[in-house]
Amino acid sequence: MESSPSLELVHLLQRFAQASDRYVESTGTLHGTHRTDMNALAVILGFEREGSAPTPGDLSRALQLSAPATTALLDRLQRLGYIQRQRTDKDRRVVCITLTDRARSDGRAMFMPLGEQMLKLISRYTPEQIEFLGEFMSQAISGVDAAREANESQKH
Template structure:
């Protein structure tokens, strides 16, 4: 591996970190406009994604995806409900299960919040050919798997004190 190549690797790692921080800032700033917290916005994105797949998440699903405790999940859902962004429904299959349905307001708000970001990403993507976009998608897929593997290995190799 040439010195130039090694520097490209490190440069890429820094850029990936900066990208992650940039999206962090986007979520915090846009959420602040609506008086919501970052967790609420992340949850809403997950709920809307579930709906897109034709299913509704349970409180337990959200707790798992967000890595929140059950009480924290309840409080988060209370906040979303207070903003009329979700409705709780008892599952008919298992009365213990609470299913979460996004309201029309939620979809409108999601568009308001993430629309400008999505539009910008589309603009950036238009500078690239189909082949290049496929390369980018492949890299990101591998990077995502890599991050989660690094996390799992870290946790496995460092027992909690």
């Protein structure tokens, strides 16, 4: 049962995802927020970074949650004072989700240690290497999503 370097890399990617799950689960417990709520914060922060605000539908897709579960999630986040919901004028069915300052600072506190650690690791690499790693991760993300979508469309 020998393992090629390629297969080893596949397993390392999987182990990285598992370790990330552990981080979220553990940090969520320490902060008294649930896994899903933490992931939601991360996703909304990601949208903000791109300069946009997600809708419940965006969140539903990003977290693979049903519509009712997403509503419940947003209710929780709202009760925590983490988000505001705003009907859009363009299409009055749609709701836009924006973070409060408190959500940003709490979210930062949750993910900061992880980010710091990753930056520390990355700082040991050259700009060219960082560029290379970014290219790879970017394609890995596309690959994971492609594999999922292939599964989903196959089983109709």
